[in-house]
Amino acid sequence: MTNATDTATVDPITLDIIENALKNARYEMDGVVVRISLSPVIREQHDEFPMICNERGQMIVGQFGSYIPSVVEKFGGDVNEGDIFVWNDPYASKGSISHNNDWCVMLPIFHEKVLVGFSSIFGHMVDVGGTVPGSMPANARTIWEEGLRVPPVKIYSKGELNQGVLDIMLNNSRTPDMNRADLMALIAGCRTAGTRVKELCDRFGRETYMTACDMLLARTREAMRVVIRKYIPEEPVSFTDYVDDDGLGNGPFKMTLTISRRGDVAVFDWTGTDAQAEGPINFHIHEGLCKLFFGVYMIMSFDPSVLFNEGFYDLFEIVLPEGSLLNPRFPAALSNRLNTHTRFFDCQAGALGKFVPQLSMAAGYGTSPHFIFSGTDKDNKYFQLMELLFGGVPGRPKGDGFDGHAWWPLFSATPIEYIENYYPVLIERYQPIQDSGGPGLHRGGAGIEKVYRLLEKGQVSIHDDREVVPPWGINGGLHGGTSSKWVIKNGETEPSRIPSKIDNLKVNPGDRVVFKTAGSGGWGDPLERAAEIVARDVRYGLVSREQAEKSYGVILTADNEADLAATAKLREAAKKERGEPPAFDFGYTPPERQAAE
Template sequence: MTTSVDPITLDLIENALLNARYEMDSVVVRIALSPVIREQHDEFPMICNEKGQMIVGQFGSYIPAIVEQFDSDINEGDVFVWNDPYACKGSISHNNDWCVMMPIFHEGNHVGFSSIFGHMVDVGGKVPGSMPSDARTIWEEGLRVPPVKVYENGVLNEGVLAIMLNNTRTPDMNRADLMALIAGCRVAAQRVGEICSRFGRDAYMTACDQLLDRTRDAMRVLINNYISEEPVTFTDYVDDDGVGNGPFKMHLSIYRRGDVAVIDWTGTDDQAEGPINFHIHEGLCKLFFGVYMIMAFDPKIMFNEGFYDLFEIVLPEGSLLNPKFPAALSNRLNTHTRFFDCQAGALGQKAPHLAMAAGYGTSPHFIFTGHDKNGKYFQLMELLFGGVPGRPLGDGFDGHAWWPLFSATPLEYIENYYPVLVESYKPVRDSGGAGMHRGGAGIEKIYRLLEPGSISIHDDREVVPPWGINGGLHGGTSSKWLLRAGETTPERIASKLDNLAVEAGDKVIFITAGSGGWGDPLERKLASVQKDVRADLVSVEQAKSDYGVIFDDTLTVDEAATSALRESKRAERGEAAAFDFGFIPGVTEAAE
């Protein structure tokens, strides 16, 4: 086998793999039918080496755990599928994610794997969308499929496919989306084969090893620079579990032992009764920390699994992050994204100039189901976005996704395919936390429903605000409202609910959380505050109270009055706080 690959060839292979990974995305969204994958891109591809280590991708590899189950009975033309989090050691984290994997061969030699998982709009269970807010066990959340071969030696297993499609309310969409995932894996296999033919199989496999080693070397430097031997701790909270319990504490400690970063979640609350538990794969936990450190401290480093042995993970059994079977998991994204906020809060204490604040803190979803005037069943599912936090380089994004490649569903798509009119879609004024760099704003989306049916909603950070950092202030919280047809006053509804009956003409007002600000708001440029006020992102009142900026009736800054007010506020406040958590019911009172 080739012992090394020259830097130019290594660079060519690296970029060829990255291009193949993005081509996987393109193929999937062209074939898929559901708006969640086709329009919002809720799918995550990767390409692995022959050992199952991720070379390019986003979520980290779960391949070794699957290979182990089949005792090397893996052949060219096989395609594996599964969706049960407990049967694959948390490689995917709720039943809606269908994962496919195929081995890659070149001239009969096994050289790697390709894999993608994507969110299916429905996999059965007690409610449309398969993410019940009040589930207490995974049995209520839809069909569970352990790893099986949906193709064996290139031949479709019709029985497996029939079982999977027979247990969903949206079989046509699920079939198309599943075949899209498989097509994405096949195009990756084709591209890897072409790379092997161009550069030589040995050179390709050696290059994969070198890419892993290069990332590991870079991560060792980051760990030694930014993680201290003295433990740093941080605590954040999830609102509730959907069945009346909460808030739930997530507690993180980070420290270094030699070159190894220890990530310890001891002190995190026990698993929830409701479905917010996050059954996280240990490798995925390592990847999340590695990716955060790369993005915060050195974005030029390539994402892969080369650094896994530089992280030690402690996930207490029976906790919110390591629940025992059969704990419900369907709405684990509240916990998932709070995981990121805890990372930022802990790592930012040693490098505040590189840290970011807290974001909108979940993956809000809206589901509307019913039958149209022709008696045809419809099921709209849409993921909504919120404020992405203020950061060292600038303001947070308004109404943006946590996941970089996600996009909003076009309004034209929703209105063409579902009995819904979107009357308004705009940022929420004053929801972005004040700071030298403002937190991103949440969004308000108003749906007018044109047919009777039922709605299901899931969101978080309605109770626990997204915190600010380095003097930045906390952001605004979420809320949901229902305006019945013919009424003038909307009623507030819960952030987590299922199957609420609605009639034609009713309006749903869906408001997501904003995010925390970064840096002292009294240091924000006057022109930036003025721009936000004129864009209706910040009110005149908040400009005065949080930024110390005074406007006249023409929205021109009164510089003399502003300078005096800012000086007064600095003297009254003193040194800006490292964190601003806002008021957390049940937590702030206890601390006082």
């Protein structure tokens, strides 16, 4: 197909209006979804990802992309007005979504019977069946254990609901009411985008709209070409980080990324990454999504003004060795793939940090911590709380990392009032963890401690990482704190430590679960951080007096104010003893180095 930009152009003002109208429509999709959904994961935490695409299935605005063409191809062009597609099988959809909990909806958009684009959203369902509540078993060895798998099917065909498909999907969930509401919310969000795109075609003309979409792709491509030329080295640069374990006692698992440039093309090569895990931390990533993740990181790091879309895809080359942690063979388990997914970004930060350290960032909390509490209450009603927790976002060139923040910018914490009103749980403590943010000129974000007092008998599942391998610091910054999990039985005072990945932990009324997430690495020399800011962090409880002196070289008065004269003297001595700060502080000895030694 010939792009519209080959024959026509759109004036800059119209292009700007269409661009911002599409951005607004994308955020309106979010608004519609969170108002209709019922589950705390989507309604409160916003674990849903919308996009608007052109007629070829390329994302123009959104957060994820690349999967539309493969779904259209599966149906051999049988795509009609009023059709709505749904699926959740990562393998059948070529990795467009990465575990069974994500239900994806796609709607073709027609204007006067002409296909002008697609809208799509996927969102995390609280439960899709499988061996454990929440459908993310920590000990799964195959995807068969992780719940219902639905290949791309039409849930609406020319406007008519396929009740059979809906019934099958809901019949295999422990939370059918929530799933139904959340699915219909995703569909409503897609329909909203369809309405807005049709309005743009009515307002400016269909050809103008479609040409504008192609111009937005071309503009992003040119901007990315400049970024690649400036920030990607021709000579290969490699970096390795680790996932703690796979939930079955295996690990740590190595992830190695090599970045290089060939002309205008950036090459991202995962050769050297460990073979697929026995447990469910494998990440079956679509090559296009892999490009998207690299692209969004580069845009956010080097030029945030660039519109995030798929225009740059041909400028990226991806190598994903088959049978590896990032390209597992069917039927590898996938449910806890976010432990690997987020390390993806740490590896990219580390590799780019070797070439442009002044613009890179440290490592973060490196996963997506989950807390799931399920059971039957005193009224014999089933309950299932699922919450995503957050940790330290890394120190960066611009400033300190965020404390207890999500990797995904639009995610938010579940309000404590919501949890306590709808579930038999009391939240006794929710606070940053002192000294968990890596010391640096710009401090790493702190992890969080959340204490759940459980009011009913039930079972708990926990998924987390960065318990063994700390988040590293960069440019002289130091590593951040690791995660830990504890249970305090009713009537006892001493906590017992539990693994970072565990299912079906039996709990009783009055038991408490203490969930501590990892912090993040610091950026830059901590001995250069303003003493007054260190003193402020001590007063806020983010840094201890001991760490202020040991890592920052700051002497405090009795009322936690900086003693500037004593601090200057201590720092001068500390710099002489230390010498030049290291480029990276890992806080551990990598396994390869241990073996060599």
